[in-house]
Amino acid sequence: MRKPLIAGNFKMHKTINEVVDYAKGLMNSVQGVSDRDILICPPFTALSEVFKIIEGSHIALGAQNMHYESKGAFTGELSSEMLRDAGCDSVILGHSERRHILKEEDSFINLKVKKAVESNLRAIFCVGELLEEREGEMAEAVVKRQIELGLKGLSETDMEKIVIAYEPVWAIGTGKTASPDDAQTMHSFIRKTIVSLFNTNVAESLVIQYGGSVKPANINDLMAMPDIDGALVGGACLEVDSFSKIITFT
Numbered sequence: 397m398r399k400p401l402i403a404g405n406f407k408m409h410k411t412i413n414e415v416v417d418y419a420k421g422l423m424n425s426v427q428g429v430s431d432r433d434i435l436i437c438p439p440f441t442a443l444s445e446v447f448k449i450i451e452g453s454h455i456a457l458g459a460q461n462m463h464y465e466s467k468g469a470f471t472g473e474l475s476s477e478m479l480r481d482a483g484c485d486s487v488i489l490g491h492s493e494r495r496h497i498l499k500e501e502d503s504f505i506n507l508k509v510k511k512a513v514e515s516n517l518r519a520i521f522c523v524g525e526l527l528e529e530r531e532g533e534m535a536e537a538v539v540k541r542q543i544e545l546g547l548k549g550l551s552e553t554d555m556e557k558i559v560i561a562y563e564p565v566w567a568i569g570t571g572k573t574a575s576p577d578d579a580q581t582m583h584s585f586i587r588k589t590i591v592s593l594f595n596t597n598v599a600e601s602l603v604i605q606y607g608g609s610v611k612p613a614n615i616n617d618l619m620a621m622p623d624i625d626g627a628l629v630g631g632a633c634l635e636v637d638s639f640s641k642i643i644t645f646t
Contacts, residue, residue: 400619401559401603401626402643403435403520404633405460405488415442418636419449425640430454432626434643435486435520436633440474447483458486458520461494464507476515486518488628490546492565496526502545509546513557520559520628521546522607523586527566535564536585543589552598559603560586561628567608569630576617576624579606583623612641619645 410418415438426434437458438446447457459482463473479487489512490505505521512519523542525535539562547558562582564574574582583604590599606618607628618624633639 398601398603398625400432401435401605402432402645403458403486403488403561403605403626403628404437404639405491405607405628405630406436406438406634407460407493407630408439409634410438410442412442412445415439415446416449419446419455421636422640423450423453423455425636426455426643429644432643437486437488440482443479443482443484451483456485457483458488458518459484460488460491462487462489462508462512462517464504464511466511476511476517479517480515484517486520487512488520488522488561490522490542492522492524492563492568495522496565502542505546506548509558510549510554513550513554516557518557518559520561520605522561522563522628524563524565524568524608530564530566535582539582539586540589543586544593547593552594555590555594555598555602559605559626560590561605561607562586563607563628569609571609573609573614574606576614576621579618580621580623583621587623610642612638615642615645 435456435458437460459479462476463470466475489508494500509519523539525538529538567573587599603625605626605628606624610627610629611632
C-alpha cells in the first residue's frame with residue numbers, strides 16, 4: 397500500500413512570520429492525522445524558522461528548488477546541503493513554472509534529481525504537458541520524455557527517494573482541473589512508463605501525486621482513483637483551513 401502524500405507549495409507567498417503562524421495553525425488542525433504524509437514547502441527565507449516549529453511533528457519540510465552543485469559561484473542558488481541544514485527532507489524539482497518561465501531543460505532537471513537523491517532528499521519530480529500539447533494529442537509523449545530524461549541514470553534504489561507529481565500545465569493556477577478520470581489515465585500511463593524503465597516493484601511502490609487547481613471540493617474524487625497517491629497543492633494550500641480540508645480527505 398502506498399501512503400498518500402499531500403504537499404503544499406507556497407510558491408512566492410508569505411513572509412517568515414506569516415509562515416511561522418501558518419505552521420502553528422496547521423499543526424493544530426491536523427493533529428492525529430497519521431495515515432498520510434504531510435509536506436509544506438514555504439519560501440527559502442522561512443525554512444529554518446518553520447523547521448523550529450514543526451521539528452519532531454508529523455509535518456515534513458521541503459524546498460521549492462535547488463542547484464545541482466554542492467557549492468560554488470552560483471549567485472542566488474541554494475545547495476542540497478543548505479536545504480538539509482535548514483531542516484528540509486524534500487525538494488520540488490522540475491516544476492512547470494521553472495520549466496516554462498525559467499527555461500529549465502530536462503537534462504538540467506536530471507542533474508538536480510540526481511543530486512537530491514545523492515543528498516538523501518526526497519525529490520518531488522514534476523511532469524506535465526501544455527494545453528496545446530494535450531490538444532495536439534501529445535500529452536503522453538511529452539510526459540514520457542520528461543520522465544525518461546529527468547530520471548536518466550537513476551537506479552531502482554534511487555527511486556525510493558522519488559515522488560512524481562503530474563501537473564498538467566493548463567490546470568495550474570487556472571481553476572481548471574483535469575477530471576479524475578483524465579488524471580487517472582495519465583497516472584496509470586506514468587506507472588506503466590516506470591515499469592518499462594525499471595520494473596513492476598518500483599512502479600507499484602512509487603507515489604504519484606496530482607497537481608493543478610486541487611481544492612477541498614475535488615480532492616475526494618481525485619484520491620478515489622487507484623493510481624493517484626496524493627496531491628501537490630498550490631493556491632489552496634495558502635490558508636490553513638483550506639489545506640487542512642485537503643489533507644483530511646476521506
